[in-house]
Amino acid sequence: MSTVEIEYCVPCGFRGRALDVQRAILSGLERELDSVRLVMGDHGVFRVSVDDEVVYDKADAGDEFDVDAIVRAVRSQAV
Template sequence: MTTVEIEYCVPCGMLERALNVEASILRQFGDKLERVSLVTGDHGIFVVRVDGEQIFDKDEDGFDVDEIVRRVKPHVGS
């Protein structure tokens, strides 16, 4: 099964953003995922990885929860 990891910057106050992404992913794919993990970080990080592959980085992509969910979809089994 698929695992999703959301690494977010604690000092920057990105917990709420990470929780929103986590909730959206779980609503869409919850029964098809092994795990969704929140990983604490610093230095402004906000990245999403699926099975170890980075699919989103706030430094490269505009933050859009729906877009992140769309990027997770191809990695999730039917």
């Protein structure tokens, strides 16, 4: 079982994006995870980690944001 952390920038208004990712992860992987945690951040951060391993980082992805791709990355790291 794995722990997922979604860190998002509060001043940037990324809470909705974080909630969308959280909802999608829980919909597809709820029985395979220990927890999905939201962490408030700043400075434009939007990062998804599984057991402290980053699977998505906005800093690397730029404007590309694909919820399904993030869920697939979480699944491949968590399983």
